Each structure stands twice: as C-alpha cells, then as structure tokens.
Amino acid sequence: MLSVSLRFALIALLLALPTAFGSGCQSDEAPREVTRYEDVRGRFMGTASGGRDVVIHHEAIPGVMPAMVMSLPVARSDEADAIDIDQPVRFDLIVEGSEIRVESLTALQDTTTLDLPAPSEADTTRASASTPG
Numbered sequence: 001m002l003s004v005s006l007r008f009a010l011i012a013l014l015l016a017l018p019t020a021f022g023s024g025c026q027s028d029e030a031p032r033e034v035t036r037y038e039d040v041r042g043r044f045m046g047t048a049s050g051g052r053d054v055v056i057h058h059e060a061i062p063g064v065m066p067a068m069v070m071s072l073p074v075a076r077s078d079e080a081d082a083i084d085i086d087q088p089v090r091f092d093l094i095v096e097g098s099e100i101r102v103e104s105l106t107a108l109q110d111t112t113t114l115d116l117p118a119p120s121e122a123d124t125t126r127a128s129a130s131t132p133g
Helices: 004-021 121-129
Strands: 034-048 053-058 068-073 088-096 099-107
Touching: 053 088, 053 099, 068 099
Parallel strands: none
Antiparallel strands: 034 053, 034 088, 053 068, 088 099
C-alpha cells in the first residue's frame, strides 16, 4: 500500500501533467471564421485534380464575386459522379479562413435557366483541359 505522502505526490503529478505538456484539446490557432453561401447555382463543366475539384461556371454571388468559371475543391468527390457535363447545378460555397470548398453539390433540371455570361476563351480552355475524356 502506498504511503499517504506518496499518494499525494502522485496526485499532484497527475494534476500537473496537463499543464506541463498541454491538454491536447486546446489549440494555439484562433478559430477560423466560416462563411456559407447557400444555393449558389451554375453549370457543371467537369472535374479536375483527379476528381478532388469540380469546374463550375457559377452565377454571380451578390456582394461577393461576379459570375465566373472556377475549379473548386469538393467536400465529397462522389457528389460529381452522377452529374453530366453542362448540367445546371446548385451547391453551397464554403469559405473557411483562406480555404474554399463546394458542399451539397446537386444537379438541377435541364430546363433550369441560369444567369450566366458567356465564359471567356481562357475559361473554356481551362475547363476542357480538366475534363476527362
């Protein structure tokens, strides 16, 4: 059986360990601000980066950015599997710190009318270069 003084020493040591080595649950990084732009619409132009990114010609996001073609990381690469090239889509655009990603990518009906300017030649060249096939 441990003596009373040894027990107190062990308890004191156990209580001091999280302070000495860090709790492992805390981070020196400040929490990153997350902004979600929901129901962004656009035209699916293909995938890039081995399916980790989607190329989308999206409508303007008021107060954020004009309509443009972008290659964006997608949270779940399988979401793009069932979407055809040139299919209208909707998605949530997530901005977390300096990172951006697409979530909840879903196809819209083919008859959906999108408010998109004609993509520039550079945009269509970039998108076709990243589209398999």
